[in-house]
Amino acid sequence: xxxxxxxxxxxxxxxxxxxxxxxxxxxxxxxxxxxxxxxxxxxxxxxxxxxxxxxxxxxxxxxxxxxxxxxxxxxx
Numbered sequence: 001x002x003x004x005x006x007x008x009x010x011x012x013x014x015x016x017x018x019x020x021x022x023x024x025x026x027x028x029x030x031x032x033x034x035x036x037x038x039x040x041x042x043x044x045x046x047x048x049x050x051x052x053x054x055x056x057x058x059x060x061x062x063x064x065x066x067x068x069x070x071x072x073x074x075x076x
Contacts, residue, residue, distance in 0.1 A: 008048055
C-alpha cells in the first residue's frame with residue numbers, strides 16, 4: 001500500500017512541477033515539445049489515482065491474518 005501512495009505522490013507532484021515549468025516559467029506561446037510531452041504525466045497520475053481502490057486489493061494483507069508471507073508445507 002505504501003508503494004501505491006508513494007507512486008501517487010510522485011506522479012502528482014511531477015505533473016504539478018511540469019505544469020509550472022511549461023506554463024509559468026516558459027514564455028513560449030502555443031504548443032511546445034515540453035507541453036505536448038507533459039500531457040502524458042497528468043494522464044498517468046489520474047489513471048493511478050482512479051485505479052487505487054482496485055489496485056489496493058492486490059496489495060492488502062491476506063485473510064490469513066498473520067501478516068507473514070505464505071510458506072508451503074514441508075515434505076518429509
